[in-house]
Structures are given as C-alpha cells and as structure tokens.
Amino acid sequence: MRVLQGEALWPPPVWLMRQAGRYLPEFRAMRERADFLTRCLTPEIAVELTLQPIRRYGMDGAILFSDILILPWAMGQSLEFVDGEGPVMAPIRDEAALERLDPARIPEATAPVLEALRRLRAILDAPDGPGGGNTTLLGFTGAPFTVACYMVEGRGSREFASVRQMAYAQPELFERLIGLLEETTAAYLGAQLDAGAEAVMLFDSWAGLLAPDQFQKHVIEPTRRIVDRVRAGRPQARIIGFPRLAGLSLPEYAARTGVDVVGLDTGCDLNQVCELLPPQMGVQGNLDPLALLAGGQAQADAVTAIRERLRGRRHIFNLGHGVLQQTPPEHVAALVAQVRAA
Numbered sequence: 001m002r003v004l005q006g007e008a009l010w011p012p013p014v015w016l017m018r019q020a021g022r023y024l025p026e027f028r029a030m031r032e033r034a035d036f037l038t039r040c041l042t043p044e045i046a047v048e049l050t051l052q053p054i055r056r057y058g059m060d061g062a063i064l065f066s067d068i069l070i071l072p073w074a075m076g077q078s079l080e081f082v083d084g085e086g087p088v089m090a091p092i093r094d095e096a097a098l099e100r101l102d103p104a105r106i107p108e109a110t111a112p113v114l115e116a117l118r119r120l121r122a123i124l125d126a127p128d129g130p131g132g133g134n135t136t137l138l139g140f141t142g143a144p145f146t147v148a149c150y151m152v153e154g155r156g157s158r159e160f161a162s163v164r165q166m167a168y169a170q171p172e173l174f175e176r177l178i179g180l181l182e183e184t185t186a187a188y189l190g191a192q193l194d195a196g197a198e199a200v201m202l203f204d205s206w207a208g209l210l211a212p213d214q215f216q217k218h219v220i221e222p223t224r225r226i227v228d229r230v231r232a233g234r235p236q237a238r239i240i241g242f243p244r245l246a247g248l249s250l251p252e253y254a255a256r257t258g259v260d261v262v263g264l265d266t267g268c269d270l271n272q273v274c275e276l277l278p279p280q281m282g283v284q285g286n287l288d289p290l291a292l293l294a295g296g297q298a299q300a301d302a303v304t305a306i307r308e309r310l311r312g313r314r315h316i317f318n319l320g321h322g323v324l325q326q327t328p329p330e331h332v333a334a335l336v337a338q339v340r341a342a
C-alpha cells in the first residue's frame with residue numbers, strides 16, 4: 001500500500017499474479033470439493049483460497065480469489081469452466097445478445113464476492129492474523145477490452161479475431177459493449193473498495209492485440225474514464241493497471257490513464273521502462289513465470305536483475321504474467337526470501 005501511495009521501498013514488497021492456484025497442494029485439495037464458480041461465489045471458500053498463499057509465504061499483497069469473468073456472468077451471460085479448456089460462454093455477436101445482458105443483476109449476483117472482501121479485510125487487519133496486520137487486500141476486474149474478448153469469442157483464444165473484427169465491422173455494437181463494461185466495471189471496482197479492498201487492479205491481458213489507434217480508443221480511454229469514476233467520491237482509491245503486451249503504447253497508458261502503478265509484462269525491457277516512464281510512476285511485475293518454474297540460479301539471477309534495476313523506484317515485485325501450474329512451491333518461497341533480503 002505504501003508503494004501505491006507514492007513511496008519507493010527497499011526491499012520492495014512482493015505478491016504474485018495467480019498466487020492462489022493449482023501449483024499449491026492446498027489449493028488442489030479445495031478444488032476437489034467445489035467447481036470454480038462455486039469457489040468464487042462461496043465466501044468461506046474464496047476467503048480460504050485468498051489466504052492460502054498468505055499463510056504459506058506471507059505475501060505483502062492478498063489478491064481476492066475470483067475471476068474477471070464474474071462480471072459478465074453477473075449480467076446474465078452463461079459461464080462454465082471446462083477442464084483442460086478454460087472458460088466457455090455463450091458468445092455475444094449481435095444486438096439481441098447484448099440487449100439480454102442485465103447490469104441491474106450485478107449487485108445481487110456479486111454480493112458473495114463483496115462479502116468475501118469484508119471478511120478478508122477483518123482477518124487481514126488483525127495484528128495476530130495470517131497477514132500480521134500488514135497485508136494489502138487487492139480487488140480486481142478485467143479491463144473492458146479483455147473482458148469483451150471472452151464475451152465475444154465465447155472462450156479463450158490466441159488471436160481473439162472475432163472481437164477484433166467486431167471492432168472494425170460493427171463499431172457501434174462493439175462500442176456499446178465497451179461502454180457497458182466501462183460503466184459496470186467502474187461500479188464494481190467501487191463496490192469492491194467500499195467492501196474493504198484497499199486497492200484494485202485492472203487486468204487487460206489482451207490489450208496488446210490491438211492496433212495503436214484502437215489501443216487508444218478501447219484501452220486507454222475506457223481505463224481513464226474508469227479511473228476517474230472510481231476516484232470520484234473515493235479520492236484515496238489506489239489503482240494498478242496492467243495492459244499486457246502494450247509494447248510502445250505503455251508510456252502513453254502510464255501517462256494518460258491516471259493509474260497509480262503500471263503492470264509490466266515479461267517482454268518489457270526495464271532500461272526502456274525506466275527511460276520512458278516518468279521517475280515517479282510506480283511499476284509492478286516483469287519476472288518471467290518460466291524463470292520461476294525453472295528455479296535455481298536462473299531464477300535468482302532474474303530476480304536480482306529486476307530488483308536492482310528498479311531500486312530507487314516505486315516498485316512492487318511480481319511476475320510478468322500468472323504463476324504457472326507446474327511451478328514447484330519451494331521456488332516461490334525462494335523468490336520471496338530473495339526479494340526481501342536487505
């Protein structure tokens with residue numbers, strides 16, 4: 001939280017995207033007891049899964065166990081997580097399908113998520129609790145473009161051609177979808193902050209698929225408006241934006257969206273980042289999840305390089321994308337110990 005509020009700390013704080021996940025044996029044990037949506041929507045389970053990596057590693061950030069697709073699900077789009085395939089939804093390709101989405105359902109449908117945040121905040125605030133009273137609780141959503149990718153495609157994809165085609169061929173329909181997501185995302189992030197999240201993160205995992213003018217229109221502009229809306233009435237709100245694979249559009253994203261910290265994917269060259277982002281801009285991420293999977297000296301060298309290159313900057317140590325399923329849990333322990341070494 002101190003880095004989000006403007007300080008540069010040494011050693012930097014650390015948490016990992018997908019720190020609650022299938023690489024942890026205690027996570028796999030819970031997985032056998034309930035399907036993914038049930039796990040997201042049962043406060044006891046979501047709380048327990050959020051806390052697992054805190055108990056094991058004492059991470060500085062606890063990210064709510066949930067998913068970016070909860071929001072479209074809450075508006076009435078069907079959602080199923082299929083083993084070995086990931087999310088499957090009834091694709092939204094025309095006006096009729098868009099009209100069927102009902103944002104009025106969101107408050108009731110997401111009530112269990114907000115309840116999980118309330119419980120987590122109480123647990124993490126306790127000085128004798130798992131976070132030692134010192135762990136930042138993070139809420140999140142997907143950013144509009146990335147959520148639209150899954151809503152329109154109906155499943156994961158390498159290219160998300162259907163959604164990018166819609167942006168060109170049915171611009172009105174696409175812009176209505178992005179506009180709906182912008183509004184509901186801002187409201188949902190606000191509700192998460194009001195329920196106890198101390199900061200929120202916007203995952204824009206597929207932002208880098210867009211051509212620069214479309215990146216401007218469907219990533220930067222909606223993010224800026226979401227940040228403004230969340231901060232209206234909550235001037236203290238702290239926001240992390242992660243426009244994955246943004247490449248040369250990253251400096252403009254950092255300058256124009258108003259986020260407090262930008263997430264860096266694995267491909268970001270830190271020398272360029274330091275040159276192109278203003279010195280007071282906070283950064284998070286960049287470690288290759290495959291270095292963490294490999295472990296040993298390769299991992300240690302990669303951690304050292306990032307930690308040293310960003311020394312003096314507002315920096316939250318993290319990966320460039322989520323923890324991979326095959327990652328040995330002891331590699332994560334080694335990473336945390338090394339990041340924390342004076």
Ligand SMILES: Cc1c2[nH]c(c1CCC(=O)O)Cc1[nH]c(c(CCC(=O)O)c1C)Cc1[nH]c(c(CCC(=O)O)c1C)Cc1[nH]c(c(C)c1CCC(=O)O)C2
Nearest residue numbers: 017018019020021063064065066067068086087203205322
């Ligand atoms: C694109 C995206 C999704 N979800 C998310 C993104 C953006 C980040 C990214 O690019 O990875 C974000 C997300 N998903 C999940 C979290 C929880 C918090 C965390 O630990 O980081 C977060 C922040 C849990 C999850 N979300 C999912 C799981 C695995 C489900 C399971 O345990 O069966 C978890 C722990 C499922 C999911 N959810 C999604 C996909 C594509 C999949 C299938 C892939 C997979 O299974 O790993 C959509």
